Amino acid sequence: MMKNLALILIGLALFSSCQRLDSNLFNTTDRLERYELDNYTGEQDFILDASYAIPDSLVHVFTLASKGPDESAATTIYALYIGDINSIATDTVIMYCHGNKWHMDFYWQRAKLMAHTGGKNHYGVMMVDYRGYGMSEGEPTEDGLYADVNAALSWLSGQGLTNSRLIMYGFSMGSAPASELMAHPRSMTASKLILESPFASSAVMAADGSQLNMPASYFTNLKIDVAEEIKLIQQPFMWIHGTNDNFLNYRTHGQVVYDNYTGTYKEFHLSQGADHGEVPEFFGFATYLDLLDQFIKH
Amino acid sequence: MKYLQLTLITLLVYLSGCAPSRYVVPLKSGEQAITAHFGGPAIAFAGTTIPIPLTSLGYGRGIDSTKTVYANLHTTALLYGTVQADFGLCWSLYHKNRFGLSATISGMFTIDKWEKKFRAWPMIDVNAYRYFGSHGNFYYVGLDNWIEFSKYRAHEQLQPVHWVMNPHAGIEWCKKSWKFQLEGKWILPYRDNRPNVVEYIGIGGKGAVGIYFGVYKLF
Numbered sequence: 001m002m003k004n005l006a007l008i009l010i011g012l013a014l015f016s017s018c019q020r021l022d023s024n025l026f027n028t029t030d031r032l033e034r035y036e037l038d039n040y041t042g043e044q045d046f047i048l049d050a051s052y053a054i055p056d057s058l059v060h061v062f063t064l065a066s067k068g069p070d071e072s073a074a075t076t077i078y079a080l081y082i083g084d085i086n087s088i089a090t091d092t093v094i095m096y097c098h099g100n101k102w103h104m105d106f107y108w109q110r111a112k113l114m115a116h117t118g119g120k121n122h123y124g125v126m127m128v129d130y131r132g133y134g135m136s137e138g139e140p141t142e143d144g145l146y147a148d149v150n151a152a153l154s155w156l157s158g159q160g161l162t163n164s165r166l167i168m169y170g171f172s173m174g175s176a177p178a179s180e181l182m183a184h185p186r187s188m189t190a191s192k193l194i195l196e197s198p199f200a201s202s203a204v205m206a207a208d209g210s211q212l213n214m215p216a217s218y219f220t221n222l223k224i225d226v227a228e229e230i231k232l233i234q235q236p237f238m239w240i241h242g243t244n245d246n247f248l249n250y251r252t253h254g255q256v257v258y259d260n261y262t263g264t265y266k267e268f269h270l271s272q273g274a275d276h277g278e279v280p281e282f283f284g285f286a287t288y289l290d291l292l293d294q295f296i297k298h
Numbered sequence: 299m300k301y302l303q304l305t306l307i308t309l310l311v312y313l314s315g316c317a318p319s320r321y322v323v324p325l326k327s328g329e330q331a332i333t334a335h336f337g338g339p340a341i342a343f344a345g346t347t348i349p350i351p352l353t354s355l356g357y358g359r360g361i362d363s364t365k366t367v368y369a370n371l372h373t374t375a376l377l378y379g380t381v382q383a384d385f386g387l388c389w390s391l392y393h394k395n396r397f398g399l400s401a402t403i404s405g406m407f408t409i410d411k412w413e414k415k416f417r418a419w420p421m422i423d424v425n426a427y428r429y430f431g432s433h434g435n436f437y438y439v440g441l442d443n444w445i446e447f448s449k450y451r452a453h454e455q456l457q458p459v460h461w462v463m464n465p466h467a468g469i470e471w472c473k474k475s476w477k478f479q480l481e482g483k484w485i486l487p488y489r490d491n492r493p494n495v496v497e498y499i500g501i502g503g504k505g506a507v508g509i510y511f512g513v514y515k516l517f
Binding site: 200201203204206260 | 450457458
């Protein structure tokens with residue numbers, strides 16, 4: 001019996017699997033057949049009233065070809081631009097990197113709200129569904145996040161946007177591509193960075209979850225590390241976070257990112273009592289938009 | 299779950315809730331056991347509550363009538379490329395009539411095949427047990443304690459917890475050469491279980507409740 005047990009244990013060790021939990025980190029749904037935007041009736045963090053309506057002529061849904069540096073073929077992803085495409089060459093544009101949940105329909109209200117920063121359609125707002133999200137093809141990967149946001153930046157650049165008029169905004173998991181593409185620019189380098197409820201790193205997630213000093217490599221190969229990449233960013237940085245964020249603790253995630261920033265200018269605003277998706281609502285939409293506008297104009 | 303589909307991350311986090319008490323009553327001198335354990339902290343998943351399916355296989359041997367040494371390999375962790383094993387010594391502190399006390403000193407060792415990061419945590423368990431019936435069945439209560447020596451955690455942040463204490467209670471049934479174990483554990487009962495990326499099921503918003511099953515084949 002001892003011999004059998006030893007053989008079983010040795011066998012298990014030898015066949016230690018290469019399974020990883022990486023794909024389980026991405027919170028996608030079944031592929032969408034179309035985007036509903038204002039007609040979307042599923043769960044949303046908040047729903048704006050009619051005063052925040054955007055004219056149809058300023059809402060553009062289209063596809064982009066996204067190709068990472070190590071990929072041989074492009075992936076078709078879906079993008080949304082709020083604003084006049086013909087004036088991108090002169091407008092300021094917010095690149096909104098959405099969070100991990102679902103698709104652009106879920107984030108439509110947020111993007112629409114952002115399009116009211118400084119007044120209705122004062123700034124353009126760009127958003128993409130990462131590969132595997134919404135109607136975008138492919139499967140989500142960490143490199144894919146970066147490639148997909150870069151595809152959007154490349155498109156904006158092609159429309160005449162310049163670095164000085166590009167604002168990068170990352171919400172939750174979207175803080176990863178936002179930070180990565182500012183720390184290691186590809187198509188464009190944004191002039192300012194806004195992170196809402198950022199995800200510090202896989203290591204913080206593992207440590208928070210276990211309460212022990214447990215490495216993230218025990219369960220994932222994802223290298224998302226906003227807390228380290230922020231050290232490479234010099235452009236002005238604004239951090240906003242809810243004090244009651246029950247998902248990404250503002251002290252262990254957001255505060256670490258903020259403290260690690262050593263660039264030219266930073267500011268933070270805590271939304272008292274707000275949970276993960278509640279920051280704009282708890283600030284009050286007008287206050288939230290003012291904070292964004294003042295930072296952008298700073 | 300809310301923003302991340304962390305269905306499987308929980309297999310490895312809350313590491314201190316990865317297994318029940320290995321040996322509450324030491325084996326007889328020369329007696330051996332092959333063991334299998336299953337269970338873990340309860341989480342909210344797909345609208346219901348489930349224990350995380352952590353598994354381990356082990357071997358124990360009574361070196362005399364009061365001491366048992368054992369080793370366990372955590373098979374679920376192994377599936378994900380992390381070699382996790384615990385080794386320990388359980389000894390009887392006190393035994394009179396149907397009541398007894400025991401203690402276990404053990405170590406948990408982990409290393410992953412990806413980045414070769416190694417961690418070790420010493421553990422001390424104490425248990426009080428009482429026999430019932432006539433077949434060696436007993437129930438028990440106890441505390442398991444993990445020690446975290448690291449001063450810092452990720453990003454040079456101070457490690458906030460150095461002593462993880464988990465109370466537990468269980469029961470073991472004996473049938474000829476088999477033993478069956480059911481244990482409930484309250485992991486980190488003094489810590490708020492939110493904020494956290496994982497929706498643990500605790501009591502009053504504290505810690506996580508763990509449910510475990512064990513099977514022992516004695517020979």
